[in-house]
Amino acid sequence: MSKYSLHEIIYGHHDLRVHVPISSCTLATGAQEVYRAIEDYIKRTGVSAEIHRVGCMGLCFLDPWIMIAGKNLPPAIYANVKPLDVEKILDRYLSEDLSGAYALRFRIDDKDYGIPLLDDKPEWKYQVRFVSRNCGIIDPESIDEYIRTGGYEGLRKALKMKPEEVIEVVRKSGLRGRGGAGFPTWLKWKITYEQKSDEKYVICNGDEGDPGAFMNRLLAESDPHRVVEGLIIAAYAVGATKGYIFVRAEKPLMADRLEKAVVEARKKGFLGEKILGTSFNFDIEVYRSAGAFVCGEETALIAAIEGRARPRQRPPYPAVSGLWGKPTLVNNVETLAHVATIFQVGVEEFTKYGTEKSKGTKMFCVTGAVKRTGVYEVPVGTTIKKLVYELAGGPIEGRKVKAVQVGGPSGGCIPFNLFDLELDYETLQAYGAIMGSGGLVVIDDSGCMVNVAKYFTDFTLAESCGKCLPCRVGMKIMNDILGRIVNGEGDVSDIEVLRDLGVSIIKTSLCGLGGSAPNPVLSTLRYFDNEYREHIENRKCPAKVCPKLVTYVIINEKCRGCGVCARQCPANAITGAAGKPHYIDSSKCVRCGACLISCPFGAIEKT
Amino acid sequence: MSRVEISKIEYAIETDVLRLVETIISKHGCNRSKLIPILQDIQNELKYLPRKVLEVVSSKLGVPISDIISVASFYHQFRLEPVGEYVFQVCFGTACYLRGASNVYEALKLATSKVSITVEKARCFGCCSLAPVVMVISTRTGEKYIHGRLNTNDARKIALKYSATIRK
Ligand SMILES: Cc1cc2nc3c(=O)[nH]c(=O)nc-3n(C[C@H](O)[C@H](O)[C@H](O)COP(=O)(O)O)c2cc1C
Ligand code: SF4
Numbered sequence: 001m002s003k004y005s006l007h008e009i010i011y012g013h014h015d016l017r018v019h020v021p022i023s024s025c026t027l028a029t030g031a032q033e034v035y036r037a038i039e040d041y042i043k044r045t046g047v048s049a050e051i052h053r054v055g056c057m058g059l060c061f062l063d064p065w066i067m068i069a070g071k072n073l074p075p076a077i078y079a080n081v082k083p084l085d086v087e088k089i090l091d092r093y094l095s096e097d098l099s100g101a102y103a104l105r106f107r108i109d110d111k112d113y114g115i116p117l118l119d120d121k122p123e124w125k126y127q128v129r130f131v132s133r134n135c136g137i138i139d140p141e142s143i144d145e146y147i148r149t150g151g152y153e154g155l156r157k158a159l160k161m162k163p164e165e166v167i168e169v170v171r172k173s174g175l176r177g178r179g180g181a182g183f184p185t186w187l188k189w190k191i192t193y194e195q196k197s198d199e200k201y202v203i204c205n206g207d208e209g210d211p212g213a214f215m216n217r218l219l220a221e222s223d224p225h226r227v228v229e230g231l232i233i234a235a236y237a238v239g240a241t242k243g244y245i246f247v248r249a250e251k252p253l254m255a256d257r258l259e260k261a262v263v264e265a266r267k268k269g270f271l272g273e274k275i276l277g278t279s280f281n282f283d284i285e286v287y288r289s290a291g292a293f294v295c296g297e298e299t300a301l302i303a304a305i306e307g308r309a310r311p312r313q314r315p316p317y318p319a320v321s322g323l324w325g326k327p328t329l330v331n332n333v334e335t336l337a338h339v340a341t342i343f344q345v346g347v348e349e350f351t352k353y354g355t356e357k358s359k360g361t362k363m364f365c366v367t368g369a370v371k372r373t374g375v376y377e378v379p380v381g382t383t384i385k386k387l388v389y390e391l392a393g394g395p396i397e398g399r400k401v402k403a404v405q406v407g408g409p410s411g412g413c414i415p416f417n418l419f420d421l422e423l424d425y426e427t428l429q430a431y432g433a434i435m436g437s438g439g440l441v442v443i444d445d446s447g448c449m450v451n452v453a454k455y456f457t458d459f460t461l462a463e464s465c466g467k468c469l470p471c472r473v474g475m476k477i478m479n480d481i482l483g484r485i486v487n488g489e490g491d492v493s494d495i496e497v498l499r500d501l502g503v504s505i506i507k508t509s510l511c512g513l514g515g516s517a518p519n520p521v522l523s524t525l526r527y528f529d530n531e532y533r534e535h536i537e538n539r540k541c542p543a544k545v546c547p548k549l550v551t552y553v554i555i556n557e558k559c560r561g562c563g564v565c566a567r568q569c570p571a572n573a574i575t576g577a578a579g580k581p582h583y584i585d586s587s588k589c590v591r592c593g594a595c596l597i598s599c600p601f602g603a604i605e606k607t
Numbered sequence: 608m609s610r611v612e613i614s615k616i617e618y619a620i621e622t623d624v625l626r627l628v629e630t631i632i633s634k635h636g637c638n639r640s641k642l643i644p645i646l647q648d649i650q651n652e653l654k655y656l657p658r659k660v661l662e663v664v665s666s667k668l669g670v671p672i673s674d675i676i677s678v679a680s681f682y683h684q685f686r687l688e689p690v691g692e693y694v695f696q697v698c699f700g701t702a703c704y705l706r707g708a709s710n711v712y713e714a715l716k717l718a719t720s721k722v723s724i725t726v727e728k729a730r731c732f733g734c735c736s737l738a739p740v741v742m743v744i745s746t747r748t749g750e751k752y753i754h755g756r757l758n759t760n761d762a763r764k765i766a767l768k769y770s771a772t773i774r775k
């Protein structure tokens with residue numbers, strides 16, 4: 001975005017413009033209440049002000065944040081705002097006291113307010129905001145604001161080219177699919193383009209079922225037109241007349257915003273018949289999935305739109321025979337947003353970044369045991385260390401990072417000593433993980449790797465559609481074995497069985513779900529063999545996570561003798577007089593953990 | 608299924624429910640490919656998918672009941688059991704799980720055992736950076752509220768807050 005339009009959007013036409021992010025993550029931390037408090041303030045004080053609804057900029061650890069831009073003052077961002085703070089913050093800002101602000105969006109003069117610039121903060125400085133450029137800046141429900149930032153210019157340019165030329169631009173960009181496998185986008189487009197058919201479809205895959213990944217949600221909630229524009233360009237290139245955006249019911253705001261964007265785009269003539277005066281006709285429907293992980297897989301996704309629920313054998317690939325048996329292009333939300341951006345700003349802006357084999361930038365979600373959880377867009381090939389330590393701020397005080405889980409249920413765990421690895425498709429694969437959609441869950445020394453492996457097999461087992469035997473039965477066996485190990489009933493021979501079984505499930509499963517489901521187990525076996533051995537040989541969980549392998553004790557100094565825990569204990573293992581410290585009889589305890597979570601004083605600990 | 612049986616089923620559910628199902632089916636079209644949107648709409652109205660209603664859908668669409676049950680039980684969104692005034696969906700996604708979702712879940716269960724609130728485990732809501740996360744759904748109004756960064760004490764507070772709004 002040019003400096004000028006950024007300035008214009010941030011200041012608006014009033015004396016004061018307050019930007020409030022309304023997206024799933026900020027709503028979860030009370031942004032709606034903050035919004036109301038600001039409305040009240042404006043009404044009460046009568047200042048000439050306006051509230052500007054924006055999306056989320058990805059710095060979720062600030063949620064809910066607000067940005068205030070007043071005449072002759074620099075725009076200032078405030079973090080973790082509570083409704084009760086609003087008055088104080090605004091009063092102070094208007095009297096030119098910016099103390100308490102987290103950062104300045106930019107400076108307007110040399111005056112020093114004692115507040116750092118956002119551009120100087122590591123969580124921002126190291127980012128390259130290419131697809132996420134508008135996130136947190138524009139109103140996601142306003143097509144005019146999108147257009148003012150150069151939106152739909154990409155479509156205009158593309159429509160002036162021949163479809164082959166559009167595909168050639170995508171080839172030159174080197175863009176690879178951001179939905180997991182990293183397949184060259186242009187090649188898929190070309191194959192779909194070359195099919196002879198009376199009807200073709202394009203589908204935007206917004207399923208994002210990988211727990212721990214939400215870059216698609218964030219992008220679609222904060223800048224939905226970018227996704228719509230990318231899908232229209234794709235449809236033009238391959239010759240499709242109908243498109244779907246596939247979104248989950250679990251992410252209602254994402255679906256609403258995309259739906260609204262489609263309606264607005266239709267009103268402006270970017271969708272419908274004779275788009276922008278050309279002979280190109282195309283329209284989009286937002287499909288709300290009822291939610292199942294396997295539906296993210298492209299053949300299952302197509303089956304879901306047709307009213308069924310299971311993947312099928314490939315080939316034929318959807319590009320040849322997809323929805324209703326017609327050639328169908330499936331691309332991820334972020335891939336399509338990249339397409340729109342590449343056409344808007346030019347291929348060179350994209351190819352500047354990235355590695356030899358993978359160009360451009362990627363949005364990564366960093367969650368779990370770090371100080372600054374959020375979504376960061378960085379060049380492909382950035383090291384894990386840089387992302388986890390410099391951008392996300394490293395471990396929480398007093399903790400040590402042990403591993404990072406990359407790629408969700410299909411991915412694997414990379415141990416701390418390999419954090420110099422670069423985040424790109426090939427490197428991650430070579431080390432037993434996958435890029436997936438780009439979710440990184442950081443695990444510190446309070447996490448148990450065996451428990452994490454068990455967790456993922458619980459997940460994939462529940463999500464297996466059951467069509468093929470290796471995935472359905474194989475994952476059940478792996479899950480059972482892991483269940484025994486975390487309960488302290490494992491056998492040394494289990495490790496070999498898990499390895500062999502994992503490898504054969506990967507080789508023989510029909511779809512990518514089964515074909516990657518053993519990865520979390522295999523990668524933890526590879527790097528955290530010692531933790532498995534502790535569980536099996538010594539019946540111990542070193543991180544004190546696995547419930548059956550820990551002992552619950554009451555800390556006398558903290559216990560006030562309220563008796564809540566004793567009433568919750570199903571085994572009557574807790575005794576003590578009212579008002580006096582209680583005691584847990586370890587021989588009676590069934591290790592359910594009910595006491596731990598019921599104690600209002602945090603007096604119960606695991607040892 | 609014979610005609611007699613169909614009418615028996617139709618007889619067994621209230622006529623307004625039957626009419627509702629018919630309206631929903633005719634809105635989407637009597638077509639197998641519309642099964643999921645049809646079930647979504649029915650659940651929006653009835654809060655869950657009663658077996659009898661599924662049988663009506665089965666006979667109207669001409670899809671075997673076993674297929675319908677398999678779709679309804681495969682997708683997370685669908686419920687085959689009645690629910691309370693509120694549904695507390697505790698995210699069991701990776702980020703939330705690692706940050707104590709199980710404790711929040713158990714705490715909510717304990718705190719709501721005597722009120723009309725259903726506590727269930729759910730998949731990721733995409734608010735992983737605020738883990739652990741709970742989505743509260745009012746089954747009466749359909750409104751959804753997301754709460755993030757919870758510990759067991761917060762969970763108890765939320766349980767109390769929503770319990771207090773339930774009509775006795
Ligand atoms: C089990 C499974 C789940 C998947 N989930 C997603 C998903 O949520 N989003 C997505 O874009 N791709 C997902 N994929 C990959 C898709 O099958 C497909 O490759 C992708 O949407 C293609 O888009 P791209 O080329 O733009 O990356 C999944 C694959 C598997 C095997
Ligand atoms: S690998 Fe699993 S999810 Fe995929 S088709 Fe087979 S059973 Fe279904």
Ligand code: FES
Binds near residue numbers: 213700
């Ligand atoms: S893991 Fe809980 S919201 Fe994503």
